[in-house]
Amino acid sequence: xxxxxxxxxxxxxxxxxxxxxxxxxxxxxxxxxxxxxxxxxxxxxxxxxxxxxxxxxxxxxxxxxxxxxxxxxxxxxxxxxxxxxxxxxxxxxxxxxxxxxxxxxxxxxxxxxxxxxxxxxxxxxxxxxxxxxxxxxxxxxxxxxxxxxxxxxxxxxxxxxxxxxxxxxxxxxxxxxxxxxxxxxxxxxxxxxxxxxxxxxxxxxxxxxxxxxxxxxxxxxxxxxxxxxxxxxxxxxxxxxxxxxxxxxxxxxxxxxx
Ligand code: GLP
Numbered sequence: 001x002x003x004x005x006x007x008x009x010x011x012x013x014x015x016x017x018x019x020x021x022x023x024x025x026x027x028x029x030x031x032x033x034x035x036x037x038x039x040x041x042x043x044x045x046x047x048x049x050x051x052x053x054x055x056x057x058x059x060x061x062x063x064x065x066x067x068x069x070x071x072x073x074x075x076x077x078x079x080x081x082x083x084x085x086x087x088x089x090x091x092x093x094x095x096x097x098x099x100x101x102x103x104x105x106x107x108x109x110x111x112x113x114x115x116x117x118x119x120x121x122x123x124x125x126x127x128x129x130x131x132x133x134x135x136x137x138x139x140x141x142x143x144x145x146x147x148x149x150x151x152x153x154x155x156x157x158x159x160x161x162x163x164x165x166x167x168x169x170x171x172x173x174x175x176x177x178x179x180x181x182x183x184x185x186x187x188x189x190x191x192x193x194x195x196x197x198x199x200x201x202x203x204x205x206x207x208x209x210x211x212x213x214x215x216x217x218x219x220x221x222x223x224x225x226x227x228x229x230x231x232x233x234x235x236x237x238x239x240x241x242x243x244x245x246x247x248x249x250x251x252x253x254x255x256x257x258x
Contacts, residue, residue, distance in 0.1 A: 001224060002254055003210060003231045003247035005238040009042060009198040012232040015255070016130075016194050017046035019230065022258075023128050023192070024056045031120075032063045033129035033187070034088070035140075036080045039196045040130055041087050048091040058094035064120050066131070066140035067181035068102040070109070070154060078168055079104060102152070102180040109180060113152040117186065129190035133197050136160050137205040137218030141181035148214070148222045150183030184222045193229040195220065197237040206233060207240040 006012035020043070023030050034040075050056045065080060074081035081101040089099055100119065106112035120126060131139050136158065142150060143158045156178055157165075166172040187193070197206050209220035210231065223229040238244050 001210060001226070001229050001231060002251050003233065003238065003241065003244075004251040004255065005233050005235065005241075005244055005248040007235055009039075009234045012196065012198065012234050013040075013042035014046050016196055016230075016232040017043045017050070019192075019194055020047060020128060020130070021050050021056050024058065024061060027127065028057065029060045029062075030127040031123045031125065032061060033126040033182075033190050034063050034065045034084065035130045035132050036065070036067070036083045037132040039132040039198055043130070043196060044088040044091070048088070051092045058092045060098075061094055062098040062123055063094065063100065064116070064123075064126065064182075065099075065101040066129075066187070067179050068104040069176040070104050070178040070180055071176050072104045074101070074104070076104075078174075104176075104180065106180070109154045113154070113180060116182075117152050120186070126190040128192045128194060129187055131187070131193060131195040131220075133195060133202055133205050133209065133220050134161055135164055135201050135205055137208050137220045139184065139187060139195070139220045139223075141179040142184045142187075142219040144217045144219070146184055146216055146219050148188075148216055148219065149185040151186050152180065152182045155179055155181045184216075184219050188222055188226055191228065193223055193226055195223065195229065195231045196233075197231060198234045200236040200239065202233075202237040203240040206231065206237050211242055 068080045072079040141155045162175045169175050208218040214221045214224050
């Protein structure tokens with residue numbers, strides 16, 4: 001794991017965007033794994049600026065998103081498909097047909113999830129996976145207790161996640177209780193991982209993921225076994241890391257050598 005610690009989320013988002021942009025430039029046909037939540041929004045804006053400035057193009061990029069609320073139509077304004085269109089896809093030159101989000105209305109969720117995994121494999125696997133992190137350390141919707149070998153499947157949301165995500169809905173009871181989500185095993189197969197974490201309410205999750213034991217109780221900790229995983233944190237999210245000064249110094253050297 002490389003931990004990049006920045007003063008602000010703006011700085012961290014730009015650095016993470018640089019990493020994604022470098023891959024898109026090097027391999028214009030790359031396969032991206034994408035995330036929702038408020039955290040990656042700034043990074044998506046930075047990438048949209050790069051497209052506008054003609055520095056990069058997503059014309060031949062294909063993408064697979066991490067998860068989708070089960071029971072929400074893609075047109076629902078809180079669905080992750082709607083979110084991706086509004087915050088990223090409609091602002092760049094990607095072909096909509098090349099973007100994939102699990103169908104929250106799939107009647108046969110097993111078939112939907114198996115087909116999703118098969119499609120990722122057929123595309124050659126994910127080159128770079130973008131991630132946020134839940135306040136309990138989850139990635140995608142892999143809540144505490146998810147097997148670190150889990151694959152794309154139907155999952156249940158914890159009361160904590162329902163509470164955290166209630167801010168996007170009119171009331172907490174409107175938050176779906178289930179989702180379709182890539183598994184931890186699916187995510188860890190990505191060749192490169194870029195996780196973003198901002199704000200003090202992510203500090204415990206970042207600490208557990210980076211310096212705690214690898215455990216299904218904090219599914220982001222599975223990335224400890226990944227050989228190309230990057231955490232881009234602002235100062236508040238990194239505040240509880242014991243070795244934060246060391247990580248900051250080390251990542252500067254590593255980033256400069258890329
Ligand atoms: C949801 C998503 C995660 C995301 C998390 C944190 O649970 N399924 O992918 O990382 O929310 O969201 P935020 O970035 O808004 O804090």
